[in-house]
Structure formats: structure tokens, C-alpha cells
Amino acid sequence: MNNILGLHHITAIAGDAQRNYDFYTKTLGLRLVKKTVNFDDPQTYHFYFGDEVGSPGTILTFFPWANVRQGHNGAGMATEIGYSVPKGSLDFWKSRFEEHNVNHKELSERFGEKHLTFQDPDGLYLSLIETKHQDDRKGYAASDITTDVAIKGFHTVTLTLNNITATAAILTEVFGYKKIKNEGNLTRYQTDAVENAALVDLLEEPQAPRGLNAGGTNHHVAFRVKDEATLMAMREKVVARGLHITEKINRDYFFSLYFREPGGVLFEIATDNPGFATDETVENLGSSLQLPDQYKAMRDKIEKALPELKM
Numbered sequence: 001m002n003n004i005l006g007l008h009h010i011t012a013i014a015g016d017a018q019r020n021y022d023f024y025t026k027t028l029g030l031r032l033v034k035k036t037v038n039f040d041d042p043q044t045y046h047f048y049f050g051d052e053v054g055s056p057g058t059i060l061t062f063f064p065w066a067n068v069r070q071g072h073n074g075a076g077m078a079t080e081i082g083y084s085v086p087k088g089s090l091d092f093w094k095s096r097f098e099e100h101n102v103n104h105k106e107l108s109e110r111f112g113e114k115h116l117t118f119q120d121p122d123g124l125y126l127s128l129i130e131t132k133h134q135d136d137r138k139g140y141a142a143s144d145i146t147t148d149v150a151i152k153g154f155h156t157v158t159l160t161l162n163n164i165t166a167t168a169a170i171l172t173e174v175f176g177y178k179k180i181k182n183e184g185n186l187t188r189y190q191t192d193a194v195e196n197a198a199l200v201d202l203l204e205e206p207q208a209p210r211g212l213n214a215g216g217t218n219h220h221v222a223f224r225v226k227d228e229a230t231l232m233a234m235r236e237k238v239v240a241r242g243l244h245i246t247e248k249i250n251r252d253y254f255f256s257l258y259f260r261e262p263g264g265v266l267f268e269i270a271t272d273n274p275g276f277a278t279d280e281t282v283e284n285l286g287s288s289l290q291l292p293d294q295y296k297a298m299r300d301k302i303e304k305a306l307p308e309l310k311m
Contacts, residue, residue, distance in 0.1 A: 057197030058153035074211025076264025123216030
């Protein structure tokens with residue numbers, strides 16, 4: 001079946017590479033599963049953070065540009081990333097954020113689920129959520145973060161839009177999501193194709209100005225499909241809606257298509273195959289710089305241009 005299998009990954013923009021690496025691995029306890037470079041700018045890192053193997057639905061990626069201007073959220077953007085955490089773990093995370101001087105809000109509730117919203121050092125908005133459903137994914141255990149509190153992977157992503165109608169149509173009529181509930185101006189959509197990373201929340205703010213896509217904001221949201229055949233079938237569905245979509249692009253660890261949905265958010269559709277253990281073993285994921293084929297002959301030059309990363 002030509003199904004979207006929930007979220008695959010989300011990509012954001014950061015500033016200092018070391019600060020970004022330290023926050024996501026040491027403060028949040030995620031695993032750096034791949035250290036590579038931007039396909040279009042090989043003098044910039046591309047970091048992938050996720051669970052032990054970089055499972056689809058757990059992967060947050062970053063382009064860290066040292067002197068990037070500060071962005072801000074607004075209409076036409078993904079404005080908050082929601083991670084699933086074990087029930088009863090938010091007190092641990094709240095204390096940890098206070099200890100590490102992480103900017104965070106008070107515990108709140110949304111759609112009957114406890115939320116702890118916070119910002120990373122660049123200002124990116126995220127939240128940890130004690131989900132109502134049973135999430136059996138195993139979080140990556142770090143030195144001082146045990147599996148009973150560890151982040152499991154994505155729960156939802158929030159898109160802010162001036163009008164949600166056209167974006168909702170893409171989710172329901174092309175991607176196979178269903179509208180499941182409303183809370184104020186927030187509408188939740190869910191796919192039944194997977195149990196986790198299955199939600200998209202659309203926040204309708206008619207007067208919201210457009211966001212500025214730069215440091216501390218999300219660049220795009222990637223949705224998951226099983227394989228390349230499904231990817232190309234999805235491409236035909238997007239083309240049939242009259243939207244411009246790229247040809248298939250090989251991103252080494254998955255194959256991708258990109259298109260901008262009517263509300264302005266950049267969407268990607270990405271395959272499960274081949275995964276991250278193609279150029280490194282699972283045990284060694286993220287331990288060394290991996291380069292796309294077109295840049296391998298330039299390794300010395302690229303390594304000199306990239307900022308040193310203490311791991």
C-alpha cells in the first residue's frame with residue numbers, strides 16, 4: 001500500500017556546531033548517529049541525532065552554521081517538535097533543565113497529555129510529552145539518562161499556518177491522515193499506518209506574520225515511506241495535486257523528494273532504506289566524518305574547513 005508511515009525526520013538550523021552537539025547528546029541524551037556534511041555546502045556539518053540505530057521517527061538533523069542570523073517562528077513553518085517520553089519522567093526532565101539552565105515553560109497539558117516545552121540553545125522550540133498511548137520504543141540510554149526517562153522519538157510536529165484548509169487536504173487526501181480532534185485553534189491529524197511518530201498538529205493563526213527560516217528554526221519536515229517504489233507512487237499523487245515536486249534524490253541514507261505544501265512548509269518524503277549502518281557499523285555510528293561520494297576526494301580540504309568537534 002502507498003502509505004505515509006508517519007514522520008521520518010525533521011531538519012533544523014543551528015549556530016555553533018559544538019554547542020548543538022553538546023546539547024542534544026549530553027543534555028537530551030540522544031545519539032549522534034551520523035556526522036556528515038551538507039550536500040549543497042560541504043564546509044558545513046550535517047548532524048543526525050536519534051535512537052541507537054537512527055530509526056525513522058526518531059531523527060532530528062541539523063545544519064550548524066557558525067554565523068547564521070537568528071530566525072523566528074511564524075506562519076508557513078514547523079514551529080514545535082514534540083518528543084515522546086515515558087510516563088512519570090517529566091519531573092526528571094524539569095529538574096534537569098533547571099540544572100542545565102535550559103529555557104523551559106511550566107508543565108502544561110495539551111490534548112490530555114502532559115507537556116514540557118523548552119528551547120535549545122539556538123531558540124528552537126521542542127516539547128517532551130507523556131503520551132496517552134503506549135509507546136514501546138526504547139529510548140537511547142546515555143551516561144546519566146536511563147531508559148525509564150530517555151526520549152523515545154517523535155510524537156508530533158506542529159505546523160503554524162494562516163489557514164489550515166489546504167495543508168489539511170494534503171495530509172488527509174494525499175498522505176492518508178485523519179482529523180482526530182480540536183483544541184482551540186489547534187487541530188490534530190493522525191495516520192493509522194504506524195503507532196508512533198504518527199501525529200501532525202496544525203495551528204491556525206490567521207494574523208500570524210511569516211516566519212524567518214534561519215538559526216533556531218525548522219528547515220523542513222520529512223515524512224516516511226517504506227521504499228523507493230512507494231516514494232515514486234507518492235510523487236505521482238503530489239503531482240496530481242498540481243504541486244511542484246523534485247525528482248528522486250539520493251541522500252545516501254535514504255531517498256528523498258521535496259515539495260512545498262500550500263501553506264508554505266517544506267515537506268520531504270523519505271524512504272526507510274538503506275538506513276544509517278551502510279558506511280559505519282551500528283556500534284560506531286556517528287564516530288567519524290562520513291562524506292557523500294562527490295566529496296570524498298576533497299576530504300582533506302573539507303576537514304580543514306569544518307570546525308573541530310570535541311566528542
